[in-house]
Amino acid sequence: MKKKESVCTGSWITGLALALALLLLTNLSFAKEKKRQWQTGVVLDAGRDRTYAGSVGNASGTATTSGDTTYGNASGSSTAVYRVYETYTIAAGD
Numbered sequence: 001m002k003k004k005e006s007v008c009t010g011s012w013i014t015g016l017a018l019a020l021a022l023l024l025l026t027n028l029s030f031a032k033e034k035k036r037q038w039q040t041g042v043v044l045d046a047g048r049d050r051t052y053a054g055s056v057g058n059a060s061g062t063a064t065t066s067g068d069t070t071y072g073n074a075s076g077s078s079t080a081v082y083r084v085y086e087t088y089t090i091a092a093g094d
Contacts, residue, residue: 041092050082 057078064071 039092041090043088044091045089047087048084049087050084053081053083055080 055078057076059074059076061072061074
């Protein structure tokens with residue numbers, strides 16, 4: 001007598017998808033527009049500063065030995081990376 005095996009019909013996937021859809025529909029706070037109080041003003045001063053963030057680059061080299069002497073060459077390059085910050089001084093109206 002053959003046993004009949006149960007086959008997963010994917011109903012748990014459907015339930016999970018339905019639960020996820022309901023969760024997203026009930027919490028639409030991520031789509032709300034933020035209210036801001038904008039004012040007009042005049043830019044009095046603008047400045048730019050930079051700070052060293054590190055460097056990126058590559059290097060390569062080869063070496064050969066003949067007897068007691070080792071010969072080699074190397075080459076490489078690097079580029080400095082900076083973070084740039086802009087600062088503004090603004091006189092706002094009342």
